[in-house]
Amino acid sequence: MNLKYLLGYFLLPFCALFLNAQNQVFFKPPAGYAVTSTDLHIHTAFSDGSVWPNIRVDEALKEGLDLISITDHLEYQPHKEDIPHPDRNRSFDIAIDRASNSELTVIKGAEITRSMPPGHINAVFIKDANKLLFPDDAKAAIVEANNQGGFVFWNHPNWERQRPDGIARLDPLHKELIRENLLHGIEVANHTTFSEEALTLALDNNLTVLGTSDIHGLTTWEFKIPEGGHRPITFVLSEDSSNAAIKKALFQGNTMVWFKDLMIGKAALLSNIIQANLTASNISYHEDEIIGEVKLKNHAAAPLHLHYKGPYTFHEDSSVFIIPPYSEKILQIKTLTRKTRLELPFTLLNGIVGAKQYLNFSVSTP
Template identity: 65%
Template sequence: MPRTKNKAILFLLSVLPFWISAQEKSFFKAPDGRSIVSADLHIHTTFSDGSVWPNIRVEEALKEGLDLISITDHLEYQPHRADLPNPNRNRSFDIALGTAINSKLSVIRGAEITRSMPPGHINAVFIEDANKLLFPDDPRAGIEEANRQNGFVFWNHPNWEAQRKDGIARLDPMHVDLIEKKLLHGIEVVNFNTLSEEAIEIALENNLTMVGTSDVHKLTLWDFDIPQGGHRPMTFVLSKNNSPEEIKKSLFEGETVVWFKEMMIGKEKCLKDLIKANLTASSPNYKGDELIGKVVLKNHSANTLHLKYTGPYTFHKDGVIFKIDPYAEKSIDIKTLEIKSNLELPFELLNGIIGLKKYLNFKIITD
């Protein structure tokens, strides 16, 4: 069947360039003196309501170039129980860990505590034993046990339309209490294919860590259009180094940026540090006695940067709103009125979200 074979080869050719580039280049350059860890902290397998075995989750993550994942199967919701009795809720983690051994991928133990609202669904990662989190009749006991195990605990999809009909994330008194008692440490601002700007506000007002996850149940390849250049939602942890201890510490400290489609979401300082490491500008270059300085901007990241120049000058060949493709350069001819050896260029990052309808403003100094 040569036709099918040809189709398969064409498909592989279309998929391979993305996977190869994702593995060879980092998604973002780390800010000076720090590490950047790409993480997906919310993933399902056949051990709850997912459709794939845990080893496939590891292989997907490696192909996509992730650094760290957590398999977080529902503790209570076990729709495959008739076929897979699953008496040990650590089993999906154990299998994934075995697959990831001797690879660059870290796998950390996790679980999804599955409740109606409030508190809704809660993920606990960096835990010691998922079995001990299973308290089907108590909405809080699993969260308290996850904290006893020094886990990082976050609220999943607070905007989920099955639990919030209007899609608006808002706190119930139980969430307020959990936050006050420091039992809840983070919140998903991105889950699967949704973004919650209200959850960003909740994170900022309550000093919670912003998390973005795939919550994948099928294949990431299908759900996130990876052959077309798409990617799963990820949380980038800005950490002192790559050790699990430091990654966990940085999660507790809220040092994250979430990547969703072309959007980057995070606390202002985190996003600013990240963008400054990933966008550089050459010093202006003038031709003859002209007063138009050519500056080359370079995007060192896998994300398209949508920029608006907010300074006093105008450009010779562009408007003030433009984009720079992943890992690409863009020249801008700036009418500086006099010769300048260097320039301070203020921008708004139109796809850099730091609050409810708020976007990152930052400056770059030319080299």
């Protein structure tokens, strides 16, 4: 094969990574808050991932993330003959060194890897991954993660290898962990899957809603980033962008998940974020017409699939329409009489607040 084509073949995914860097905020924060983009489930060659930890940092920087956690498997070490490492903190050390002098925060994490129950459990904001190694006692590892001040969540509870029917459900051990406040969150989106049942478990048990990449290969390939895709991201709504505030907000459940085109979270928080990212102009009229014009602006990286629920009809659109990311939409509204102000009620059809439940909210003109 011609050398230049061979080089192009191997360099293409890395060129795409640089050319598709995120240079706009994903979501504008509501007034008085910070919104932090995170991925809290990531693997490297130090467990069963395919890349060195520095690549995970480079990916996150190019994709515009604010915070990641390298969560290599504690017990599952398929590369140990090639990469023997007695220190389970090593991938974090390499990643944080790579992220130094950048805008990316890397926090220490690990994946407690067990059969069901409890399945795979992530612990982030921990101090020492080595102390979580309890070969014969999964609960002891979870207790130790809590003793270190860690935020602990259940990974892919719908994983077909552990739940052949794909249904997330609680076993007695999970109920015990929740009752003892040892389990704080649950993934409703993992890699390419979304679980309505996991979302129901989160809402019913006051668990924090999370979405993660669980990346093992290259994000640019697995999530088709050159074609406009993105990894699942958990956005944390906190008082400020400090690690302490982000950790506090995780424990409080102040999160929204962006999975494919879906925005998933508890209704009040999701409403706050959407209302900060969809704004309306003043209503205006042409000459003697009584068809008002309102410009809606989507400030977010996600498209907004909207269903208008109010009393009026539109001149050029049906009641269902989409505003693409970072775009504007002019609505011509048949108001029958001239109005100086309008309240526009919508259902966000890609805003998930429960199993088969969608976000209802309103936007008002100034």
